[in-house]
Amino acid sequence: MRLGVLGTMVWDLIHARDGRAEPVEEWGGISYALAGAAAAAPAGTTIVPIIRVGSDLAEQAFHFLRTLPNVDLRAVQIVDEPNNRVDLRYIDRERRCERLTGGVGPWPWPELRPLLGDLDALYINFISGFEMELGTAVSLRAYHAGPIYADLHSLMLGVGADGVREPRPLAAWREWLRCFDVVQVNEDELATLAHAWGDPWLFAADVVGSEPRLLLVTMGERGAAYVAATDLDEDPRAWQRTPLFAPGADIQAMPVRTQHVAPDLRPRDGDPTGCGDVWGASFFCALLANRGLDAAMRLANAAAARNVEHRGATGLHHHLQGRIAP
Numbered sequence: 001m002r003l004g005v006l007g008t009m010v011w012d013l014i015h016a017r018d019g020r021a022e023p024v025e026e027w028g029g030i031s032y033a034l035a036g037a038a039a040a041a042p043a044g045t046t047i048v049p050i051i052r053v054g055s056d057l058a059e060q061a062f063h064f065l066r067t068l069p070n071v072d073l074r075a076v077q078i079v080d081e082p083n084n085r086v087d088l089r090y091i092d093r094e095r096r097c098e099r100l101t102g103g104v105g106p107w108p109w110p111e112l113r114p115l116l117g118d119l120d121a122l123y124i125n126f127i128s129g130f131e132m133e134l135g136t137a138v139s140l141r142a143y144h145a146g147p148i149y150a151d152l153h154s155l156m157l158g159v160g161a162d163g164v165r166e167p168r169p170l171a172a173w174r175e176w177l178r179c180f181d182v183v184q185v186n187e188d189e190l191a192t193l194a195h196a197w198g199d200p201w202l203f204a205a206d207v208v209g210s211e212p213r214l215l216l217v218t219m220g221e222r223g224a225a226y227v228a229a230t231d232l233d234e235d236p237r238a239w240q241r242t243p244l245f246a247p248g249a250d251i252q253a254m255p256v257r258t259q260h261v262a263p264d265l266r267p268r269d270g271d272p273t274g275c276g277d278v279w280g281a282s283f284f285c286a287l288l289a290n291r292g293l294d295a296a297m298r299l300a301n302a303a304a305a306r307n308v309e310h311r312g313a314t315g316l317h318h319h320l321q322g323r324i325a326p
Helices: 030-040 055-065 109-115 134-143 173-177 187-193 200-207 275-288 293-307 316-320
Strands: 002-006 009-015 024-029 046-054 076-079 085-090 096-101 121-125 148-151 157-159 165-167 182-186 214-218 224-229 256-261
Touching: 002 030, 002 275, 009 030, 009 055, 024 030, 024 055, 024 085, 030 046, 030 121, 030 275, 030 293, 030 316, 046 055, 046 109, 055 076, 096 165, 109 134, 121 275, 134 173, 148 275, 165 187, 182 187, 182 275, 187 200, 187 214, 200 214, 200 224, 200 256, 214 275, 214 293, 224 293, 256 293, 275 293, 275 316, 293 316
Parallel strands: 002 046, 002 121, 009 085, 046 076, 121 148, 148 182, 182 214
Antiparallel strands: 009 024, 085 096, 157 165, 214 224, 224 256
């Protein structure tokens, strides 16, 4: 299997993590999801990072990517733009303030399309929120035959004049959601999506159907929950493409089922950076291995809990597998 992982590598400057007086610099962003996929992917899987890297950090980025096993780097593109850098300041264990500087532009569809032809599945994480425009996502949905997973994340974050990221409603949310088979959000992001709906969980139940088939909500130390179409086949390889939606068409509500899956392990102290990214990549890989929804969520909960005990993405795939990094 060839699994595409599309997102943005970010150079993080992290303040006040673990009560440290001095900031820490390290790779973040899609690097966490890549490490999660490298640890959880079924045997025989090749991971294909689909990343646009700024020329100022290209050498360092390739150095990190080459530490990951079973990775094909032919879809990594160097662009003449400053790479994304984020200043992270932790307010408490789970909340933080992000300030963005630099930033590579979105994938143009003519450049993205040739990279997708041999992929069996595609994981997308909107790390910057500018990985692609809606028109590209619609074209991707029409073109790619395999399952598409999307962590919406920063798609619902704007950028102020000072670079600080702030939540914003997602324009054309119906069209965005229908571009993906599986959508991941956290509780705050779900509330932002449902700002005009009232009850976020009623919103979740109303939008799940054939597009998206499955909505996942991460809940920090409480684990995660899903809302799925009642007739969902839990093996993504069995999903059949439905006709592409008409732009602006209403989402048709369908019968759904839902479940909350709590972590098997007690909450741990440590660094929560990247937990949602590790969770999503681990879940999708387990689902592609035909582990089923509940088992995949338990595996993802365990991976996110283990991620808390590690600092940064370098060597993380070893830690997630219970090994000591060389």
